[in-house]
Amino acid sequence: MSAPGPDALLTMYASMVRVRLFEERVRELFQHGRIPGFLHTSVGQEAVAVGVAAALRPDDYVLSTHRGHGHLIAKGGSLRGLMAELYGKANGVCHGKGGTMHIADASVGYLGANGVLASGCVVAPGVGLSIKRRGSGQVVVTFFGDGAANRGPFHEGINLSALWTLPVVFVCENNRWASSTAHALSTAGGSIAARAVGYGIPGESVDGNDVMAVYETVARAVERARSGKGPSLIEAHTIRWVGHFEGDPQAYRGKEEVAEGRQRDPIARLERWLTEQRLLDAAQAQRVRASVAAEVEDAVAHAETSSLPRGEDALSDLFAYYPWRD
């Protein structure tokens, strides 16, 4: 595994900015009533999505969570398709049938966000099995949160993946909160990564606000998976700057935590490092932001001007073929 070169680092930087600006814009649009539903954004957690995606091939698979926009964007999903879906428009990537928590974009191997915690953990071994049988050399990453690590599918999915040596990488985004319940109040033993010991697989804990550390840790796990050595479990520690859902008053935590998160801003951190390395200057950073902002605005304009589905479109897409009346 080689360290990321300058181009790769700048791509990761732009990708984190893309996730951030998209999510900030989506929050704003939601607050103005442009986007229906319940919204969970990943502001502050961008380094996990981007560090993971950077370690993947375009044809690798990702299974995501209710907080999944960043995973899709980092994997290369179209901002237009995603934004139109968040708006519930007919030309959204799922024709308006999925929405924020139930988006898939098969064109980039993004097999689905999920409204149910840890559900991807048991889907992943099947994807791994299919990869193994097809001999395609792909891997699958399944994201989940610290809260999800206490659900049964986490155990069942890792057990099966380890038992059958499947090319799966389990990535826990530990943002300290299971909805409004603190990690310490929901998770026995404290460390999620340490649970890997019981399954006989590598378990690594990483600073989830350090995109290069995330990349390197995931790249090791991906290489292991791709070379037929089986799954790994990675726990990336991060901090969400926003509520569990948009509009969450966050009575359960003090302002210090968000302040800490902002202080450890993964984007500013990479920007500082790139600047020190003379790979980026202020003008260049500004150009990246401007260019990404234009992409986001293009997606917003696209979504705003796209048509809503017709009510009766609710009856399509259930089966490949279904001429029966019932």
Place this chain on the structure above:
Amino acid sequence: MKLDFGEALNLALREEMRRDPRVYCIGEDIVLGLPFGVTKGLIDEFGSERVLNAPISEAAIVGSAFGAAVTGLVPVVDMHFADFVTCAMDEVANQIAKSRYMFGGQLDCPLTLRMPYGIGKSGGGHHSNSVEAWFVNLPGLKVAIPSTPADARGLLKTAIRDPDPVLVFEHRGLYRMVGDVPEAETLVPLGVADVKRRGRDVTVIATARMVHESLEAARRLAEEGIEVEVIDPRTLVPLDREALAASVRRTHRVVVAEEGPMRGSAGAWLAWVVMEDAFDELDAPIARVAAPNVPIPFSPPLESFVMPAADEVVAAVRQVVK
């Protein structure tokens, strides 16, 4: 040829696994063919890559089948006992049933869930339930419920070839029932009912084991001069509404016979379908045969009491011809 229901299913699996290398079987104890012999011997022909003995881990068995199905394989899951699907209900209800729809038709999900189910032999509360109604009530799933070896083979084959998830309910009381199965490879399409006995006086719509109980009831009633038509929808989703209505237009009287509990059942829905499609043809209110609304008890007299059988069908037919 003569095969029992379990052998017919085994034949279907072999035929489909030979035809399509993407097809694989997964479940608990399936290498030995436990508990009902359906997968027996598959390991010898197809090897451990395609006959996967899984840990007792229903969420992972069913969830992984979903992951495999949406990425290019064709899994056939053996649920061991249909009752255990509760341990994988998120995977069935939230993931498998909804994936095509929620994702706007992006992903095929060619997955078959074999559901050994039904009352009998003092299986008790966790090994005897007729849970087909749960899945009839879940949009996104197809539900087959064969009553004969030939239908079992033909429907399982069709299920495996379907690009969408199909549940095949296999009544465990039928596994050793022998019947004629075509020598030639034969598929039974989804959504096509089969009249198992012609009769002019009453239509009994029955599924799985209740088809045989209804045929027995028909034999007894024929001695009294009442000619019962027994129609088997064979699949509940999709449903051959036309065939049901056509039968009702001939007989004008209907009994719906099923094994699951009376309340909120598949049969309740079938009765409504008949009413919607053929109300003007009905000369009597529809009668229903189903289990009482209790869990399935263990002790033989208790189990026998709740298990619908020919006697109940006879009584229901007498009620509608009165």
